[in-house]
Amino acid sequence: MNVLLIGSGGREHALAWKLAASPLLTKLYAAPGNPGIAREAELVALDVSNHGAVVAFCREKAVDLVVVGPEGPLVDGIADALRAAGIRVFGPSGHAAQLEGSKGFTKDLCARYDIPTAAYGRFDNAADARAYVEKVGAPIVIKADGLAAGKGVTVAMELQEALDAVEACFDGAFGSAGASVVVEEFLTGEEASFFCLCDGTTALPFGTAQDHKRVGEGDTGPNTGGMGAYSPAPVMTQEMIDRTMDEIVAPTMRGMAEMGAPFTGILFVGLMLTENGPKLIEYNVRFGDPECQVLMMRLKDDLLVLLNAAVDGQLGHVSTRWRDDTALTVVLAAEGYPDAPKKGSVIKGVEEAGAGDIQIFHAGTAFKDGNLVANGGRVLNVTGMAAKVSDARSKVYAALDRIDWPEGFCRRDIGWRAVEREG
Structure with a gap:
């Protein structure tokens, strides 16, 4: 198979490393890639925001599968353009990618399908958001609604910090991502990451991890895209995995299908494990970074076989094996x-x-x-x-x-x- 991998980060290097080990692989291309990925793939200078150019490249090189690494192109609808051209792609449609592209979209989905999550308010102006924050008080969580490269979330322990975060969003600190905000209840517990391969109907559990978002030791300082991770997450017991599948993943899959946007790709479930069980913090519609790196190290199976099963609606016929380490x-x-x-x-x-x-x-x-x-x-x-x-x-x-x-x-x-x- 000829495969095109889109992306340039550590997540994509880990995917390239794992894909390159597949006996099914004939040729791996990466756009734009990085020096590490260049060891596993031929780097190509494609503007991935130009969907027509990506389609043309896939046709020229007889690409059998496109694997989209980062969230930006998915929210931008690259998977829709590829599917419309008859090109197989691992990743959700632009509509389904709103699970990450809009925090408000996800919160509304949770409300509609009784998915456990933090209580919230959704606002498109600073005055109403400030009033809600002052009414609820701190601690409280302020989130820019759109994509902000992992930096649009403020966990405010003091009221003034929360008000400042609201102002920052509406003053343009996160560009268009902060044009509306979600204000959430502060949840107490331990965070964990849970992953599922999805084919629109079936969700196949695909590992657990815990990452470290804050830049400083002892979980201090501002949020980042992630400073490290490990897998598996011991706190994600089988009971917790079962509850997450039943209470969070299953109704999400059903809800997305009912709204005409069945979810295919990798579903990254960000969890808070509270005394009342798992609650959804956020969804991502791609592998985590750096969680992907530790998942790829532990995965025994051929990644390309699993991605093909997800794309072809065959996840009910495959399983996964993991190293115990x-x-x-x-x-x-x-x-x-x-x-x-x-x-x-x-x-x-x-x-x-x-x-x-x-x-x-x-x-x-x-x-x-x-x-x-x-x-x-x-x-x-x-x-x-x-x-x-x-x-x-x-x-x-x-x-x-x-x-x-x-x-x-x-x-x-x-x-x-x-x-x-x-x-």
Whole structure:
């Protein structure tokens, strides 16, 4: 099979690495890719916002499957354009992608189908949002409705912080994503990530993980796209998985089908595990980043077989197998991230650090004058596995310390919840 992978981050490098191992694969293309992905795929300079150009490329290269990594192109309707042209694609329609593209859309779906989630209000002007915040009080959660690269959420512990977050949204801090806001009840519990492969009818559980959103150790500082993750998440017991499937995933699949937008692709269920059971925090319509990296490390099966089953409506005929070991990844980020990451600094020692069973997935890198340089906020994902979380963490940090990049930084406490559970 000829496959086109769309995206350029650590998630896409992990997908490329796994797809490249498939005996079904003939040729893997990636647009635009990155230096790490270039080891697994032929990079192509496609403007993925130009759907016509993507369709033309697929026809020219006889592409059998397009795998869309990031959420932006999905919300923009790239899967619709490809399907209209008769090209098979793994990813939801633009309508179905509203599960991530609009937090208000998802909250309204939850209300309609009795899906457990935080109480909320939805507002298109600052005055009404402020009034709601002042009525409810803090702690409270303010979310820009649209896509904001993981940075449009404020968990406000004080009232003034919440009011400032409302103003920031309507003052344009997140562009059009903040033109409306969702204000949510503050939930108490532990967060976890749960994934399902979906074919429009069937949802197949596809692993658990926990990530670390805040930039600083001890879960301090602003939210990021994710500073590290591990899988499986011990807190996601079989009972919790069953409840999530029954109470959250199943009614979502039914609801999307009833509104004429059956969900196909990967459904990323962001959960808060409360004393009353799992509650939905958010949906994403693509693999998590960096959760994808640890899932791909643990997956025993041929990823391409599973993606084909999802695209062809055959998930009821396949299953998944996982390695028992814990996979853990640590994000190396550029100085200044998440506000204003500094680009262009030279990174050395990546080859040496990635020896043995350590995988280093490139996220925001480029080659310049023969050197590997930082080209984004989150730059590298150092990933390893071991029977115990603590051993996986030790292995990953030992590898990370072999990378020579003074301008980079990372959190040193990735996996702390699971390590504490090990005692």
